Amino acid sequence: MSPERKLKVVFCWHMHQPEYRQMSSGDFALPWTYLHALKDYTDMAWHLEQVPGARAVVNFVPILLDQLADYCQQFENGNFRDPLLRALALPDLGTLGQDDRRQLLSSCFRANQEHLIDPFPGYRHLQQLYQHTVESDADSLEYLSVQYFADLVTWYHLAWTGETVRRSHPEIISLMAKGHGFTPADRQQLIHIYGQVFADLIPRYRRLADSGKIELSTTPYFHPILPLLQDLKVAAESLDAPLPAREAYPGGIERARWHLEAAKQSHRELFGHEVTGMWPAEGGVSDATLHLMAHEGLQWAATGEGVLANSLRRQIEGELPDRVEYLYQPYRVSDGRAGICCFFRDDRLSDLIGFEYSRWFGRDAVDHFVHELEKIRELSADQPDPVVSIILDGENAWEYYPYNGFYFLSGLYQRLAEHPGIEMSTYRDYLVNSQAPCPASLDKVVAGSWVYGTFSTWIGSPDKNRAWELLCDAKSAFDAVIARGELNPAQLTPALHQLAICEGSDWFWWFGDYNPDDTVRDFDALYRANLANLYRLIKLPVPRVLEDTISVGAGHPASGGVMRPGQVH
Template sequence: MNPQKKLKLILCWHMHQPDYRHHVTGEFALPWTYLHAIKDYTDMAYHLEQSPQARAVVNFVPILLDQLEDYTEQFRSGKMRDPLLRLLAAKDLEHLTLEQRKLVLDSCFRSHHSKMIEPYPAYKRLYDLFKLHEGQGTENLHYLSSQYLADLLVWYHLAWTGESVRREHELVVSMMSKGCLFTYKERLKLFALIGELIADIIPRYRKLADDGQVELSSTPYYHPIAPLLLDFESARESLPEIDLPVSPRYPGGKSRLSFHITEAIKMHERHFGTKPQGMWPAEGGVSQAAAMQMAQNGCRWIATGQKVLSNSLHNAAQAGSLTDPLTYLYRPYRVSDGKNEIACFFRDDRLADKIGFEYAKWFGRDAVLNFVHSLEEIWQQSSGHENPVVSVILDGENAWEYYPYNGYYFLSEMYAMLQDHPYIEFTTFGDYLDNCRDEARHPKRTSNACAEMRDLPHLVAGSWVYGNFSTWIGCQEKNRAWDLLCHAKQSYDLVIAGERLNTEQQYKAERQLALCEGSDWFWWFGDYNPGDSVRSFDKLYRENLADLYRLLMLDPPHELEIPLSQGGGYAEAGGAMRRNT
């Protein structure tokens, strides 16, 4: 084995939350943005800060940045528009309405029980008391005291603090040790800490980028599935028999995708001081046309799932090369239309799924040793003089609540072990391309070479989930949701063309439309997802479409009052992630 040969490892953490706001009122309908902020975005920055030789790509979806900025402004102004945070800081919990009591009880046990409730006896006791009253009618809610509600609100937020926060802030440790009978003053201190943590997230990642430790990338603004905006028929490139919506296409999809891309670049530059070099398209959703539209907007690279590459190579009659991933996966590919070109990286689905689903069940060090051994095998078995580039891409937030201590030991030991590894090197997508370009201009007389970038004649449309779009289109509920959106877009086009709105009204309507174009609504529709989550997203999606009609000065159609999907499944990881292997 050539001792100069290196394995180039690109860890890409994708940070995303859909827009949970009612834009007419500004109220947040669900708390997941700020909860993941104080748990996962803080922890992920901390682990990189503690391992300065480690490197990663961190992908921020612009609508997440927008919401983090919104929360920061709420704390600054003292005008909270998140109902749970308002209640955490409320002086009087004795005279809550029945609706407010239900909100606390419906929200504050929605955590992974074995990792986030059961380890804390005081929190579990609150849950056991709740179970005594569950199913006995709403009148029983009045018997729960203000102290019970105060303790429950505190414990919910304590359980959602990151492991790094617990190690860095004495307040969290002291409150967890106290366990119960939390005072109003203590709730205010916890409330203030939450505000500080959220306000510090964007500056922390910007500093990591300025120091050269991370590459920050982006996604089209509201996280739409780009190929489906352009053409529903693209779904048939990977699933020829898939059922499609009644509407033949999404009206004006090319201009809408252009909006999401250009606005994402503006948002990224405003927060981080530079334009992103590349994008992780929403859900790794790519097609030839979508890739070219991103290239035209200055993106050097995109990334997606391994099965998209398999489908693309099959399409190019290169199926013979697919028997072993070592022969095709660990290199970038060039996608071009003759005028524009872009580099496309493909994730190792097996390694990403190990982190996302398997290692949570292992002891931390054993999981790290297995992960590193898997990389070493790729290094040992890859042939030739080229350095293989391995892309491991997954959520930077959803997996960790299933790990002990929010993945603290896995992440800290992984970074520590890899940053000192003799032949595995961290890199980023942008730096890898830079090094390959420099190598091409100034060839070295060593065998330590970049993997050759091969050409893909056609990028077959698909996503990182199964290599197709069945998670977002194809069943009755998802197709119906698309039809409702298409009808709303037709109304939008007519109103805009008729010049019935002033500039401010047009701006609000366009933002509301963009919100409705996000991928997350379609992800949750279907009977394979948990009922509570499906009903929450279904209700919010229909309310957002209704708000769009109102912003257009139109009456919402009555069909928006009819639920689209009920759910009822028991999806792995609560339905927030999908497995590919």
């Protein structure tokens, strides 16, 4: 690499939450969409805004954007359909019934103990009271006062408020200093601030995109794993495990195209331009998926390092060279009629941010990361235009960092923006400006995801396979009803929406005894409820089998299971 040639570094932050709205009631079953908006989507925008040279790709899943827009409307009209927000806004918490109180107690301590509870004495005191009363004796619930619940729901939201939101609103600092005895007026003040945050959230990202600081990308609409929709058997290309009894998801090729086209249309309507590239759900790719994306006009896609390694082993039929010799460049994938450039995640560097640096002093983590990039720049000096892809969840990692990653991200962006040999970039700009934008090619992509290069997180175990079989049965029933013409257009629209929800990847992610029991229980119940509602919408009896639990968790994975490392460690 010539002295003036800089190492390109692309951060791709993936923002995703599944559909939590229950179509039968309109209520939100879980609060993670709005909590991550208050804590993470706001902070991530702020860090990009503050550093002139900071650049990144921000990938929003369309169904997440739909829910954010829904929350904006709730703040505007005050009609909250999320139980926790509804409780925060309630003028008189004395009207809460016993079931509502139990729900608050079961929900309002679901936060990282070290970084979201322990730093705040008032919040920690409420937890200790709970542990000494209700947790040890359920009958003592009635002894907790109305003020206890007022303080609890207030502290829960204060703890989940983004570091940059706190620092820009003195009212929040005052409430945290107050510590207890929160009044209805205090809670209404929080509701007012949160309403302002939500109203400006998506416009902030659009302004960042319009200024050229970020590239906005997308994912198939409801976050399905396209390769598995297109062909369940494709999982066997990288995974040696039993697959579902059903060989194919009925009509999956058409469903994959629908999710892709719907995502493109959503992006166009919300952000005012055509989308250039995509992080497919879970980085899930196959030849068929990439060919579909290419024919839909997408210029780039990204996936995991394991997919590249598996594909190159097949292509060269031998041992791979050192990863620096093949990883830091995009590869063209083409069916002879249309092609797409595919970028590959640096698993080691991405996992350092996701799992390791949260335990480091912020400046030390920044120094180490920059040093790693400098080594890559030196080792790739003979390559025409190397690019390092740092791809990870843009929301869940920061809960494990002090101050929501404030000092790490601020320091990292500043160091990289000022570095003479490193340039923060986006995939679109890399392809436009590189002298060799896509110098290599793959004649065959071995199907897989960013997690271990396989689909083992979503298929191949008895419970995950059972979930696929239940979905296949529901889709076959759906297709039969449609073929008989039994639904009018007004009935078909919600049924299609419900089907798309069921096709999302998150249900399969959480099935498995290696995941926490409470989270598995939540997602198991939601998945079965969504399938049941699909049957109701197509006017068929709900199968009794949907009353049976699919999966039971008993594990304690890193980061609570919300993230996985890209490689087996």
